[in-house]
Amino acid sequence: MPAHPPLGRPVFEPADRIPDLAALRDSVQRRDWDAVAASFEALADEDDRAVACRVVAEKRSCEGFLQQVAQARPRDPLVRSLLADRLIQIGWGIRSAYRAQHVSQQQFQDFHAYLRRAELLLIDVCAEYPAYALAWYLRTITSRGLELGLGETRRRYDRLAEHHPHHYSGQQQLLQQLCPKWGGTWEAAHGFAEECAKASPPGSPNGALVAIAQVEQYLELAEKGGTRPAETYLREPENHARLREAAEHSVFHPDFRADSFMAVSAHSAFAAAHCAAGRHAEAAPHFRALGDRADAFLWGYIGSGRPETEFVQHRKTALRKG
Incomplete structure (x- = not known):
């Protein structure tokens, strides 16, 4: 999926942006x-x-x-x-x-x-x-x-x-179970995300689990105490470093498959994490890779809770700054 300049509204539905999945959807319809x-x-x-x-x-x-x-x-x-x-x-x-x-x-x-x-x-x-x-x-x-x-x-x-x-899809599901909202702990959730990221082959999407875990905790903190403590959590140097390390191992690695179905999910997760932390310049490379493609997951956790609105606004800011 070659990068291209943003054209307009984000396309969240995979079958609307991947021809093979559009054909599959048509086959089901028929x-x-x-x-x-x-x-x-x-x-x-x-x-x-x-x-x-x-x-x-x-x-x-x-x-x-x-x-x-x-x-x-x-x-x-x-x-x-x-x-x-x-x-x-x-x-x-x-x-x-x-x-x-x-x-x-x-x-x-x-x-x-x-x-x-x-x-x-x-x-x-x-x-x-x-x-x-x-x-x-x-x-x-x-x-x-x-x-x-x-x-x-x-x-x-x-x-x-x-x-x-x-x-990666199975790991995303277990990560949800490991979050406190489903009976787990943040220690377990972050530990699992980092374990999967580090064990995965270079260039795989699994590093995005680190971003997902961080945004999940951001959401809980925002619900309990507002966006300021949530943003402070994401901006902690060790969390920032973990996110950057995960991105270098996955979406920024030369072996990353930009044409994989999970490429959009991974870049979208990293972009959301950086935007929630106010690091829009660091989100810019992810938005350039995405273009108009996006995964709605996580964007509903930020700001207004409206994925399209948040994606468009943060993309505009990121591309201006980075």
């Missing part, structure tokens, strides 16, 4: 299973497959199509995983993104019912195909949503990591 399967077959990178899985799962009303294919192909791990993710997305939509105290009992009941349906599909896939990355990745999400605890989510991630040790 209910063409052979074309859907071929799209996944063409993706060798498991993180790219995770992004493609989510593109399918976010397609409204596709569950009927996936259920029909699953009935016709009961041993196919892909269709069962895609259907499971669609059920997860429906359930999470019912739950909403609010903290638990703002979610009703009925919402939780319906949310868990969808996740349990997804679990039944994924348990079978994992039993039949123990190395199947998509299923184990999705089970880290269902574990967190069903409140099975850190130990169980970690067990599922460890099974994923046995065969796919640097699965």
Whole structure:
């Protein structure tokens, strides 16, 4: 994905900026299973497959199509995983993104019912195909949503990591579980993020986990005491140094794959962390790499909480300063 000057509004939806994912979305719309399967077959990178899985799962009303294919192909791990993710997305939509105290009992009941349906599909896939990355990745999400605890989510991630040790999407999910809002601690969250970043091959996106962990703590501090203590935390020299080191190992390394589906997620995370800290000049290289592409995640944590507004405003400031 070559860098280009910003043209306008950010494009958050992967299928709107990646032609292969646009074609996949069209295949789902046409209910063409052979074309859907071929799209996944063409993706060798498991993180790219995770992004493609989510593109399918976010397609409204596709569950009927996936259920029909699953009935016709009961041993196919892909269709069962895609259907499971669609059920997860429906359930999470019912739950909403609010903290638990703002979610009703009925919402939780319906949310868990969808996740349990997804679990039944994924348990079978994992039993039949123990190395199947998509299923184990999705089970880290269902574990967190069903409140099975850190130990169980970690067990599922460890099974994923046995065969796919640097699965960035799976690491993002475990990182969420390790944050205090899901029962973890900041020490555990930052420790895991840095461990994954340092252990990953040079040029991989995993270094962005360091940025994600920092912005997660920034959000908690901002909610409790306002933006000033949150910004002070991000500006601490050791946190700044960790962020820069992680970026040099990942998105700024010569081996970084700018054409990977995760490139936008990684650059977007680093840009958000620097902007939240007020280091707009350091965010500028990330914005230049992004152009109009962006990941909405984290931008909703900053300022107004409106991802598009925050991305555009911070991009303008960053490119002016850096």
